[in-house]
Amino acid sequence: MSAAMALSAVRAAVPRGLVQLVLLRWARSWAGVPAPEHVVRVPWAARRQQQQQQRRRRRRVAAAELAVPTRAGKLLLRSRRRELSQPSRLTLGRWEAPRLVSAGWKHRLSCGDYFQLERAQDLAPALAPPQAEGGDSSFGALGLEPALVSALDALSLRRPTAVQRHTIPVLLRGRHAICAAETGSGKTLAYLLPLLQRLFVGPRPQLHSGPAPSPLSLVLLPSRELAEQVRSVATSLCRPLGLRVREIGGGRGMGSVKRQLCAEPSLDVLLATPGALCKALRKRMVTLEQLSCLVLDEADTLLDPTFLELVEEVLAHAPLTCSPQDLADPWDVKTQLVVVGATFPGGLSRLLSKFSDIGHFVRLVSQSLHCLLPHIQQKFVRIKGRDKVSELLQLIKVRSPSSGALLVFCNKAPTVNWLSYILDNHKVKHLRLQGQMPAAMRAGIFSAFQKGEKDILVCTDLASRGLDTSRVELIVNYDFPDTLQDYLHRVGRVGRVGSQKSGSAISYVTHPWDVDLVRKIETAARRRTSLPGMKTSIDEPLPETDLTQTAK
Structure with a gap:
């Protein structure tokens, strides 16, 4: 076979592009031109992912540099990501945005x-000792009767909480009050003890001659479970004082409500849910003519749309007092109103102004509220x-x-x-x-x-x-x-x-x-x-008394 025929056979067997590449490399080497480096082309999606990873890495490094070092010590907030933990010693500036x-x-x-x-x-916070050193921190120092203090001792209750220390003296003076304090601070005894003392030592109204019983005090509660609980506490305190307590709630039938109301000729303390009480008022099973104290416990629940109309109906039946002096007249019984809760709905002052002068209310606010x-x-x-x-x-x-x-x-x-x-x-x-x-x-x-x-x-x-x-x-x-x-x-x-x-x-x-x-x-x-968003729940201004100071 001739050389020309062999060359044509090789060209036919080798792809044309490869032949050109070999010839191009031979020409560059003969001319002394260095061969170019190989170029690796990375796909666009891979390049974008690599750039995102680099940005994330730079952000983590910057965050670590800006984060407060979590040295050994007490933490206010502990996070799974250590750089976001906040030591208790750190105080954020007024305009400093926290990293959440x-x-x-x-x-x-x-x-x-x-x-x-x-x-x-x-x-x-409710168990914090009084700020004044050397002061008497017992229930007797609050003006409670010895018989009531003895009843508290029998229940192993000897030291009042912060809410009780500053609420009881105000309520003993007969003021309308809004008591706002954190949950679990002892608000039940804060309103129950002044109520029982007034019944124990205060002037007794004339015997009610009507067909329906008339309680001397009323505590309105949103649930049957809470009414049963308060009744248990009130019964333990009332038994040594000779006072009678009754509790009515829904779901038991009006026959049961009537038996509870008619069990005693005179009724000192009535605990009721709104639905059961309003049904009894409409059927004239009970009247509020001789009511000297009305307590709305857990006000945020009682004044929500579920119970609001019923609570307004109860307030309309009660002869609310216009001033503390009205409570001293046994011939013309007036009602002291106490509103208690840890949170309050909007428009509370507008509601109360429908039934009493809002200027006669005193507001008792805990420092830890909300x-x-x-x-x-x-x-x-x-x-x-x-x-x-x-x-x-x-x-x-x-x-x-x-x-x-x-x-x-x-x-x-x-x-x-x-x-x-x-x-x-x-x-x-x-x-x-x-x-x-x-x-x-x-x-x-x-x-x-x-x-x-x-x-x-x-x-x-x-x-x-x-x-x-x-x-x-x-x-x-x-x-x-x-x-x-x-x-x-x-x-x-x-x-x-x-x-x-x-x-x-x-x-x-x-x-x-x-x-x-x-x-x-x-x-x-x-x-x-x-x-x-919670401090505006009582939107109209009231005379405010801080619970950190003695209420006057």
């Missing part, structure tokens, strides 16, 4: 993140909705039998029922309580929980107002509450006056609207301020 752990919690990748508000003190309780550990966990059941079951599994009682809060009654079935399937002993249960089934559930028959109660916000939960050491917000007011009331079920331990709370954060509330809570905690 919950800032990115609306993103789906934030699930699993958490932060925890640590205990700032071991003692509840603030996060500093003696309770509070943890917030960002979690998917489908994982809440497993988290709760794991929490129950790791708890020891000596860990105290557990309250699990849900927002709706169907959720309570569904979660109760889940716990039954896992052989977890518990009780459940919600407002849609029949009265016969609902009766006695909370008292059984208080006595320790079961250590777990699954409930709605029905159990978050006023009830004595001194056994409870852990709160679980299975559903995050709808409002900041509900959050304060739920967390206030632990660390109460009479509790052995401060307790803690765990909240599962699931929905975007939950994150909005958590951001407000975290901001208030980092700034050490009260929760936003």
Whole structure:
């Protein structure tokens, strides 16, 4: 074969592009031109991902440089991301924006993140000793009768709380009052003791000759469970004084209400729910002509749209006093009005002005009102909705039998029922309580929980107002509450006056609207301020008395 034929055969076998590449390299080497370096082309998507990773790395480095170093010491807020923890010694400036752990919690990748508000003190604010040194801090120093002080001693109650020290003298003077203090601070005795003293030592009105009984004092409460609890406390105090207490509530039929009202010829203290009392007033089973004191307990619940019309009807029947001097006339009985609560609805002053002169009210405000309780550990966990059941079951599994009682809060009654079935399937002993249960089934559930028959109660916000939960050491917000007011009331079920331990709370954060509330809570905690949007609940100005000073 000739050389030409061999060359043509090689060209036919080798691709044309490769031949050109070989010839080009031979020409460059013959001319002395160095061969170019190989170029690796990175895809555009890979280059963009690499740039994003570099930006994230630079942001983490910058955040670490700006973050306050978490040296060994006490923390105000503990985060899973250490750079976002805040030491207790750090105080944010007025215009300094806090770096929030919950800032990115609306993103789906934030699930699993958490932060925890640590205990700032071991003692509840209500149990703080009086500021004045050498002063008498007993109930007798507040002007209470020795017989009433002896009844308190029998219940092992010897030292008044801060709310009681400054509320009792004002109410003994006969003033209309709005008492605003944090949950678990002893507000029940703060209004109950002046009420009982007036009945014990005050002038007795003329015997009522009408067909319906007329109580001398009335305490209006939003739930039957709370009415039963206050009746238990009032009965223990009234028995040594010779006073009579009766309690009426809905769900038992009007026959039961009539028997309670007619059991005694004269009635000193009546505890009632709005629905049952209004039905009794309409049927003329009871009258309020001789009422000397009316207490609205848990005002934020009583004055919501569910009970508002009923409460207005009760206020219309009561002969409210115009001045404290009116209470001294036994021939013309007038009523002292006391409004008590930890939170208050908007427009309270407008409502009260319909029935009395708002200028005669004195407002008693606690320093810790609307603030996060500093003696309770509070943890917030960002979690998917489908994982809440497993988290709760794991929490129950790791708890020891000596860990105290557990309250699990849900927002709706169907959720309570569904979660109760889940716990039954896992052989977890518990009780459940919600407002849609029949009265016969609902009766006695909370008292059984208080006595320790079961250590777990699954409930709605029905159990978050006023009830004595001194056994409870852990709160679980299975559903995050709808409002900041509900959050304060739920967390206030632990660390109460009479509790052995401060307790803690765990909240599962699931929905975007939950994150909005958590951001407000975290901001208030980092700034050490009260929760936003709650100081305007009493919107008209009233004569204000700070509970840190002796009320005059």
